[in-house]
Amino acid sequence: MKQYDAIIVGGGACGLMCAAQAGLLGKRTLVIERNDKVGAKILISGGGRCNYTNLGTDIDNFVSDNADFLRSAFSQWTVDDTLSFFESHGIFGEEKTLGQLFPSSNKAKDVVAVFTKILFATGQDIRLNTVVKAIEKLEDDFVLTVESEKGIQQLTTRKVVMASGGLPVAKLGASDFAIRTAKKFDMAIVPTAPALVPLTITGKEAEWYASLAGNSVFSRVYNHKISFEENILFTHWGLSGPAILQISSYWRAGEEFYIDLLPRFQLDKIIKDERNEGGKRLVSSILNDYFTKRMVEALGKFLPLETKIASLSKADAKLIIDTIHKFKVKAAGDKGYDKAEVMRGGVSTAELHAKTLESKRVTGLFFGGEAVDVTGWLGGYNFQWAWASGYAIAQAL
Structure with a gap:
C-alpha cells in the first residue's frame, strides 16, 4: 500500500x-x-x-x-x-x-x-x-x-x-x-443534539400555529441568553425560519423563549399616537398595517380586535403590547437530525x-x-x- x-x-x-x-x-x-x-x-x-x-x-x-x-x-x-x-x-x-x-x-x-x-x-x-x-x-x-x-x-x-x-x-x-x-x-x-433546527409545537397550541402555516414574519426571537432578528416561518408542526433555527442552538427542552413580532416598531407609541388622534380605529385596523390578514385573525384568539383604540383599558393595551413584543413560545421539541443543519456538542x-x-x-x-x-x-x-x-x-x- x-x-x-x-x-x-x-x-x-x-x-x-x-x-x-x-x-x-x-x-x-x-x-x-x-x-x-x-x-x-x-x-x-x-x-x-x-x-x-x-x-x-x-x-x-x-x-x-x-x-x-x-x-x-x-x-x-x-x-x-x-x-x-x-x-x-x-x-x-x-x-x-x-x-x-x-x-x-x-x-x-x-x-x-x-x-x-x-x-x-x-x-x-x-x-x-x-x-x-x-x-x-x-x-x-x-x-x-x-x-x-x-x-x-x-x-x-x-x-x-x-x-x-x-x-x-x-x-x-x-x-x-x-x-x-x-x-x-x-x-x-x-x-450532542440537533442544532439550527426547526422546533415543534404540540398540545392545545398546535392548531393555532398550524392555522398560520406558510406565514413568514420578520421578528426578533430571544431568550435570556441571546436574540436574533430575522424571519420566522409558521408551519403545520410549529416554527421554522432563520431566527428560529438560530435560537434552537441555545434552546433546551422545557425552556421558553419569546418572539417580538414587531421589532422595528414600538406598539405603545403607536397606540399613544392613535389615541392622540381620537382613537377611532379598531385594534384590528392598526395591526393590519403591519401583519397579513390571516395573522391578524389568528391574533384575535388573544386580543380584543374589535375594540376601538380610544376604548382600550390599560390592561388591554398592555395585553396587546406584551402579545406582540413578548409572544411566549414553549416548544415541545425539534425536528431531529434529518432537518438540522448541524450537530451541537x-x-x-x-x-x-x-x-x-x-x-x-x-x-x-x-x-x-x-x-x-x-x-x-x-x-x-x-x-x-x-x-x-x-x-x-x-x-x-
Whole structure:
C-alpha cells in the first residue's frame, strides 16, 4: 500500500480543506469518503448555492463549552484567507445579507471543484464508497478497518484525521463515527443534539400555529441568553425560519423563549399616537398595517380586535403590547437530525490542542469540523470553522 502522511476520514468541508492544504505543503494524504462523491453536504448547502463563509465571523458566533478555543484556528486561517483562497481559484464572493457570502456563480459545485482540482494536482488519493468500520492504535501506528465493494481491508498510517462530521442528514451518510472513535480512546464528549433546527409545537397550541402555516414574519426571537432578528416561518408542526433555527442552538427542552413580532416598531407609541388622534380605529385596523390578514385573525384568539383604540383599558393595551413584543413560545421539541443543519456538542475542546486539533491523549489523532464541540450560527460560520480547522490540522501532519 502507498505510504501516506495521514488518512483523512470524511470528504466534507474540513476533510477536503485538510487534504488540499496538506497537498500544497507537499504531503500525501488519503481521503476516505462513504458517499459516491466528495463534498455531499457542501453541494446541498444554501439550497445548492453554498454560503461558504461570513464576513463578520467571530468567536461570539459559536456555541461551545469553550469558545475561546477557536481563537488559535481562526488566527491561523482568517475570513480574509478564505476569500483569498477561493478567489485564487476563480471563486468570488457575493454578499447577500448579514455578512453571508456566496459564490457569485451561486453554484456549490464550484466550491467542491476547487478542492478536487487541488487534490488531483497535488497527488492526494480519494477512496469513494468506502466506510471506515474501526480504528485501532498499535504502538506508533493506527490500523483502519475499511469496507468497500472490494471487501474488508486494513490500512496502516501514523496519523488519522477525523473529519467525518456529525449526525445531521442521514441520507448523506451522516454518522456518529467520530464521536464513537473519541469515546473509544476515552476522550470526553459534550452531549450532542440537533442544532439550527426547526422546533415543534404540540398540545392545545398546535392548531393555532398550524392555522398560520406558510406565514413568514420578520421578528426578533430571544431568550435570556441571546436574540436574533430575522424571519420566522409558521408551519403545520410549529416554527421554522432563520431566527428560529438560530435560537434552537441555545434552546433546551422545557425552556421558553419569546418572539417580538414587531421589532422595528414600538406598539405603545403607536397606540399613544392613535389615541392622540381620537382613537377611532379598531385594534384590528392598526395591526393590519403591519401583519397579513390571516395573522391578524389568528391574533384575535388573544386580543380584543374589535375594540376601538380610544376604548382600550390599560390592561388591554398592555395585553396587546406584551402579545406582540413578548409572544411566549414553549416548544415541545425539534425536528431531529434529518432537518438540522448541524450537530451541537461533540468532542470536548478540552481534549484537543488548540493550535493543531490533535488529541491530547492519543498522539497522531486529530479532530476537526462538526465532530468537535464547536457549533456556528446560521450563515456561513460553520464553513469558516471547517476551513480553519482543516487548515490547522494540515500544518501538523
